[in-house]
Amino acid sequence: MARFRYWLSILACSLGLSVTVYTTSAYGISLSNSLTIPGRSTDLYPFAGNSANQNRLGFFSDLYYDRVNNIYYALSDRGPGGGVIPYETRVQKFTLDVNPITGKIRKFRILETIVFKKDGQTFNGLNPELLNGDKAVLGQSFDPEGFAVAPNGNFYVSDEYGPSVYEFSPNGSFVRAFVIPDNIIPKAGSTLNYVDGRPTITSGRQDNRGFEGLTISPDGKKLFAMLQAPLVNEGVDNNGKNDGRYSRNLRLVEFDIATGESTAQYIYQLESLTDINDRIPGTDDDFGKSAQGRNIGISAITALNDQEFLVLERDNRGFGVDVLNDLADDPTDIPNPVASKRIYKISLVGATNVSGINLTGTNALPDGVNPVSKTLFLDIAQALSPENPGDWTKIPEKMEGLTIGPRLRNGSYALLVGTDNDYSVTQNDDDVQFDVCSNQDGTSVSKVPIDSYCPRGQRLVPGFLYSFRVNAAELGNFEQAETKPPSTPTVGLVVLGLAGFWLKRRHVE
Numbered sequence: 001m002a003r004f005r006y007w008l009s010i011l012a013c014s015l016g017l018s019v020t021v022y023t024t025s026a027y028g029i030s031l032s033n034s035l036t037i038p039g040r041s042t043d044l045y046p047f048a049g050n051s052a053n054q055n056r057l058g059f060f061s062d063l064y065y066d067r068v069n070n071i072y073y074a075l076s077d078r079g080p081g082g083g084v085i086p087y088e089t090r091v092q093k094f095t096l097d098v099n100p101i102t103g104k105i106r107k108f109r110i111l112e113t114i115v116f117k118k119d120g121q122t123f124n125g126l127n128p129e130l131l132n133g134d135k136a137v138l139g140q141s142f143d144p145e146g147f148a149v150a151p152n153g154n155f156y157v158s159d160e161y162g163p164s165v166y167e168f169s170p171n172g173s174f175v176r177a178f179v180i181p182d183n184i185i186p187k188a189g190s191t192l193n194y195v196d197g198r199p200t201i202t203s204g205r206q207d208n209r210g211f212e213g214l215t216i217s218p219d220g221k222k223l224f225a226m227l228q229a230p231l232v233n234e235g236v237d238n239n240g241k242n243d244g245r246y247s248r249n250l251r252l253v254e255f256d257i258a259t260g261e262s263t264a265q266y267i268y269q270l271e272s273l274t275d276i277n278d279r280i281p282g283t284d285d286d287f288g289k290s291a292q293g294r295n296i297g298i299s300a301i302t303a304l305n306d307q308e309f310l311v312l313e314r315d316n317r318g319f320g321v322d323v324l325n326d327l328a329d330d331p332t333d334i335p336n337p338v339a340s341k342r343i344y345k346i347s348l349v350g351a352t353n354v355s356g357i358n359l360t361g362t363n364a365l366p367d368g369v370n371p372v373s374k375t376l377f378l379d380i381a382q383a384l385s386p387e388n389p390g391d392w393t394k395i396p397e398k399m400e401g402l403t404i405g406p407r408l409r410n411g412s413y414a415l416l417v418g419t420d421n422d423y424s425v426t427q428n429d430d431d432v433q434f435d436v437c438s439n440q441d442g443t444s445v446s447k448v449p450i451d452s453y454c455p456r457g458q459r460l461v462p463g464f465l466y467s468f469r470v471n472a473a474e475l476g477n478f479e480q481a482e483t484k485p486p487s488t489p490t491v492g493l494v495v496l497g498l499a500g501f502w503l504k505r506r507h508v509e
Helices: 128-132 273-278 321-329 380-384 490-507
Strands: 003-009 018-024 029-037 062-066 071-075 090-098 105-115 144-149 155-159 164-168 174-177 211-216 222-227 249-256 262-269 297-303 308-314 341-347 373-379 399-407 413-419 425-427 433-438 445-449 463-470
Touching (some): 029 105, 029 380, 062 413, 071 144, 105 463, 144 222, 155 211, 222 297, 308 399, 321 433, 321 445, 341 380, 380 463
Parallel strands (some): 062 399
Antiparallel strands (some): 003 018, 029 463, 062 071, 071 090, 090 105, 144 155, 155 164, 211 222, 222 249, 249 262, 341 373, 399 413, 413 463, 425 433
């Protein structure tokens, strides 16, 4: 397929965004362009200067598009430091220009930085042991990963520590917590343990593999929260020991918004390691068996309608802090090729409610238990690097944000995918933080003291935002969420509408 690529740069809102524009043949889904958002960008948190743990811009652990108000939300996770450095967790409200003809994106601009809080105290990215002095007390330890907006404008946010699902007001104030099914909660025997991993915890979600994805049904009545990986006990290793890392079967949990209770659980099956490894040339770089339910996982889910969803599934390879940190320590290191960055369309029709079914000690599903159906929607790695879909320098590691953007004039939609750059921070065994710097292709890499400057020719790891143009037929029965517009006088709406029309006419390419 013919493919042309060129680079251009624009200055937008003092962020210095660079834009990569692609021209491709159209087969229902095509890459429109991408924005590269500098890693040194700051949000609107009240802090003078640029500090990773204060106001460095965090993105895109999740993305959400409020199509009624034409506003976007970018969720950042627990902050730099992997849960060992204090960080006030937050979400960014932003605007983005989407060309109504081409779907190309530009002019990323933060409107508001909203910090999550409860009873006057902010939620914190510190793990429960460090924040509360007790591994069994979750408190306000928070690792937000999934985001959705309610019809009344409230926020729903899922987290990995609990895992939890919370509701917040539009200013970030805590409203309520949803009731999490007991089989999902991490335990060491019968004791709650929100910090440790296997083999200490014996049931519930794997460490750092909680509710990675969250979406709301278009009618505003249900939430769907998705674990990143199988439960720690729902799988079995080669020696017959319980180990979810060997399983493909992770859980999708349905919640009733009115009651806050879970109403169903379904099984989503990750792509098999056999198929993933078959895409990697040779065998030296293949994933091992224990990577099935650990290094392969989901990152986001967004509803098409009450029964169908798009799910972002990926491996842990590609351009990002982890591989660059390894290269900084050993420049002769050869990064593994990317194997899986994909979006699937799934359906709950015919899937079995497994709320009362225990999969401990098995990698298979019992007879009569049907997982959600699943078909490939978009191979992102192939779209970004068609000549070499395994090229780690061209494909970011952590693709974690997914949302269906505005409808274009020809009836297609802009589909947006965002990356999490980990704030371009790593830390050593003593919890000392460093900024990770690199040139564009990773041939020049270094670690420098946190909040200092990168060497000449290098930069902090940026965030990437991709826009794909998707034919409406590919989305199928896509229903738009029922989000209320803000209360604005009718005259004001007319004036704003006329102004918006004039501005759109000015920006049509």
